[in-house]
Amino acid sequence: MKTIDVDRSLCDNHGQCAIAAPAVFRMNSDGVLEYEETFDDALLDEVEEAVDVCPVQAIFLKD
């Protein structure tokens, strides 16, 4: 398992992470990000992709 930390002071709710890794990130009906704080290693590729596509680099991965 790995851990995700989203810096809410940076997050601007672009929603790109929810496209890259929908199993972990989603936008609620107010357009605000909700996410799983831990995820299975099998999802690492798509979560790394979500980190990459965040326009404000608000997503951090931890072991």
Add this chain to the structure above:
Amino acid sequence: MTRRIIVAGASLGGLRAAEQLRAAGWEEEIVVVGDEAHPPYNRPPLSKELLAAPGGFDEALASVLLRQRRSATGIQWRLGAAVVRADLAARTLTLAGGGQLAWDGLVAATGLRPARVQAPGPLPGRHVVRTLDDALGLHRELKPGLRAVVVGAGFIGCEVAATATSLGCRVTLIEGSGGPMERPLGARLSAGVRRFLQERGIHCLPGQRVSAFTGTGRCTGVRLADGTEVAADVVIEAVGSHPNTEWLDGNGLDLADGVLCDEWLRAVGAGQALPHVVAVGDLARYPDRRTGTGPRRVEHWATPADTAKIAAPALVAGVNGTPVPEPAAPLPSFWTDLFKIRIQGVGSPALAEQTEVFEGDPARPEDGVALGYYRAGRLIGAVTAALPADRQLHYRRLVTEAGLPADSRLAAV
């Protein structure tokens, strides 16, 4: 002997290319060469948040530096070293100052530089926004009460006009032939954006072009094609960009508008794709399988990541002499922030023949609007303004579900 892939260009495209080469299993040398002294940084804030409030240099740089994937190890960075020439037959690269590097695979990721307005007049006092240094230099000039003239109404022109207005400048936007972001948004939404910008104090001049810059020594304004003069304390040129491909001249590539590539992003020379040379980012001109149109460049922030994911495995396969994997058909996406509203787009609205209003009124983008863009009867793009991201994701799904055109399996270029 260890083999080497050189990535020419150390911005977002160079970074993503290097990361994707590692992800594609390349364990030998990767050298990234770039002309800017700074490590890769994020450019969208340069016309928005950073231009508005950069803080000191270190703070500004730290706020935009891009993080490298932790899985991408052992990448050598040679910053402040411009690439001046490549010899694709000899597989060498020449750097400014004369140093030469040999390579087994080459990624062209040297990006774009701003185009300049082709009109006579003094240069001092005129700005472009591409680099961190450009943005910091412009910020110093955007003082409250000063008159700013922005030439060009694309993404950067509109964003700079909005930011300068928020800093208290009196802004005139010289739109040129199309309205605000008219190509990506279409005429109806563009007209709504113009009204929105005007209501927030920007003086928009539709259909006007600059015929000269006035002043002696320093630019004091612009003269328009109809003879009108607009005085300016600072002028910003945002009239598009040119691909940085001169270093590839003389190798038989098609460099008419960026680097012509096949759908694997492999550079095409004499009608054939070169297995050892790929292009990444907005200088790559590649076939668009989603719209079924010919090769074109895509100047959006997501393009470097999208193209690197296709180009890197193709290059590794080319260098190793193994079969290339099936290429993806990336779905372009873009966004802009103007004052407090966000406009988000997906697909290729610029290639649409028809538009449809999904919700809201395009004349009032600030109240929330969504439009669909069609080509040959198929939905190829969607744009939302001032709607929450989940609405944008909904319309994105509609575009995805519309699929690819029947003839999307293009033959080699």
